[in-house]
Amino acid sequence: MHTVIIILIAAAAAGLLVWLIMMAFVIRRQTEELSKAKAEVMAANAAKTRFLANISHELLTPVNTIVGMNEMAMRENAENVPTQYFMSIMNYCFDIRDASESLVALINDLLAMSDIESGKAHLEEQEYDTKDMLRSLINKVQGRCSEKDLYFKADIDELLPSEMYGDTDKITQILTNLLSNAAKYTDVGGVVFTVSMLERENNICKISYSVRDTGKGLTPEEKEKIFAVYERLDETAINQKTATGLGLDISRKFAEMMGGELVCKSEYGKGAEFILTIPQKMIDQTPVGDITGPRGIAGRGPYIPQFIAPDADILVIDNDPMSLKIIKGLLKDTDVFVSSASSIEDCIDRIKDTLFSVVFIDQMLIPENAAEIIKKMRTKNPDLPIYLLTSNSASREMYYTAIGFTGYLPKPVDGVTLERTILKHIPPRIKQDPPETQDNAEPREMPWDLGWLNDTEGISAADGIRNSGGIQTYITALRMFAATIDNNIKTIRGLYENNDMMHLNVKIHSMSRSARIIGALELSRFGDEMERAAHSEDREFIDANINEFLRMYGAYKDKLSRLN
Structure with missing residues (x-):
């Protein structure tokens, strides 16, 4: 009897051992398969991220050309344009501008999402002028609201610091997205943009940016998924869908990166309010004052350059002929002479022979030994201003500044920003104020007879x-x-x-x-x-x-x- 029991126990133990061995084998096999599947998913996701980044950069090249050429067209003197064509031409230019801005915003969102998914997203902080940033935002959204017969009100705290330190690119991207959405999805009423300083301690202040609209608002269910990646909300009464796009998801991630938050308050049928709260370092605590008066919101009249400098010579290093053509066109009215080079080697040779006021280099032409190249370029002129032209302004700006670049200009290149950058480095002796003749002087008020x-x-x-x-x-x-x-x-x-x-x-x-x-x-x-x-x-x-x-x-x- 005892022998039988021992045999049964031994058999059971052997069976258990076999079962454990088999389970261990199965578990190991499943673990290997899961690891392999995870690796494949990660590889596929990485490939997708690289593809999005690459295709976005490729798309920006023709878009930059469209934006630049369109601005040049809008600057042209229309006196000799037949009457019946003038309004149509301006309409087409406005439509091209609006569509291009939307496309650039979408491409920038794709680039930002690629950086976030690949772990490359980081803050690029720098000093910035509070007035300049807010005026730019106000001008853009004010025009869009006016086109839809919506009111726009900007309530800016006059005690805001004049200069702050932070990632102005990300702040601008968030606010542009919020303001654009507010104008886009509001049909009756308007948009209110409120900026206030909630608190300040030592040299740090907490800034609140509020964007409130009178649109249809959001249901509780919609509020829960408003920050999802490209979520489409429920159909509205006019059988249209509201797409939150990539922007809100990216905006919230950017806000969190800056130590702040982005929240949504809304009641269906009563509009929506998005509030961005972020801490910022104060550089110049002088109150910003009133920036919403006529000077802050006035549109640009018949184009008059900020300066004229026929003796100034700038160098642009870019192997894209269209990019060179756009920069030359944008600077046409300044009389600045624009030299060009298609490579870094050619650039160094040109700098040896000519004293340039400013040098601009396209990001795609920057070599691995960029720091050494910058030193060579400054051999003759140690203070030579050298700027980077980049389609992804926030990606490595701090790195390029650290190795010697003076700063950067984002693409598409804005004509006013380009002029302002050059103006900072032109010696007063060769700079002239633009002549305000009877033909181009912009009156400050409506003529009495009109x-x-x-x-x-x-x-x-x-x-x-x-x-x-x-x-x-x-x-x-x-x-x-x-x-x-x-x-x-x-x-x-x-x-x-x-x-x-x-x-x-x-x-x-x-x-x-x-x-x-x-x-x-x-x-x-x-x-x-x-x-x-x-x-x-x-x-x-x-x-x-x-x-x-x-x-x-x-x-x-x-x-x-x-x-x-």
């Missing part, structure tokens, strides 16, 4: 001046608008009678944009409704409103007749 425009029903002169970029351009735009009314009405009527909805949509869009530019906001809003109806081939709406629409449009011929 004061009646301020009281004309259906026209907001203030919005028109802001949309046009200045009083002179506004007056020209008004004359062009009035001169094309009869021909446009005839064309629109003909397209309607021929049931050509596609071309009717295009023509009304152009007319509506022209009306918006001159401040005829009610007409523009009516035009937007007609445009949507033509686009969706809503013949019933078109039939019911075409006569009233053309009557309202035609009435502006009499309203503007005194311009002649």
Whole structure:
């Protein structure tokens, strides 16, 4: 009996041992498979991240060209442009500008997401001017709100420090996203941008940026997923979807990187408020003062450069002919001589023979031994300003500054920023102020003989001046608008009678944009409704409103007749 029991126990032990060995083998096999699968997923994710980063950089090259060429087109003197084409050209330029800005923002979001996923995202802190940053943001969103007949209010704490230290690129990216979304998804009412200093201790202050709109707001369910990566929220009453895109998810991550937070407050049907709170180091504690007055929000009039310097010579190192052409075009009115080089080696040779005021180098041409190259470039002139041209301004800016670069300019290159950068380094003896002749001087107020425009029903002169970029351009735009009314009405009527909805949509869009530019906001809003109806081939709406629409449009011929 005992023998049988011993045998059974031994058999059971052997069976258990075999089972344990088999389980260990199975577990090890599963662990290996899981590790392999995880490695494959990580490799695939890394490949995706590299692909997104590479394709984003490739996309930026043609986009930079589009943005630069469009700015050059908008600067051109329109005196010799036939009347019937002027408004259409300006409309196309505004549309190109808006679409390009949206595309650049999306590409920057993709680059930021790639950096975050690859662990390369980090802060690039530097001193910045509070006024410059806020004025730039205000100018952008103010124009977008005006186009949709929305009010925009900027409530800026006058006690904000004049200069602070932080990652201004990330702050600007967050606020641009919040303000753009507020204007985009608000149809009635407006947007309020509030900036305040919550507290200060020693040289650190806590800044609150609030963006509040009167849009449809968010449901509790939508609020829970508002920061998800490219989440589409529920359909609205007008059967449109609200896409949060990459921006909000990235914005929240950036806020957390800076030691702050980004929160959303919203009640469905009552709008939404996004609040960014971040700590910043104070550099100059002088109060920023009032930045929302006329000087802070005035649009750019007929283009007048910030300076003229025919004896200044700058060097641009870039192997892309289009990039060189854009920089030369943007600096055309300054009379600055722009030299070019297609390689670092060529650049060093040129610097030996010529005393340049400033040097700009494209990021893609920077070699591994960049620090040594910078030293060679400064052999003849130790104080030579050397700037980096980069499509990803925040990626390695601190590194490049540390190895000797004076600073960087982000692509697409902004003409005003380019001029301002060069102006800092041009000796006073070769700098001239631009002549303000009778032809190009921008009046500071509406000419007395056109004061009646301020009281004309259906026209907001203030919005028109802001949309046009200045009083002179506004007056020209008004004359062009009035001169094309009869021909446009005839064309629109003909397209309607021929049931050509596609071309009717295009023509009304152009007319509506022209009306918006001159401040005829009610007409523009009516035009937007007609445009949507033509686009969706809503013949019933078109039939019911075409006569009233053309009557309202035609009435502006009499309203503007005194311009002649």
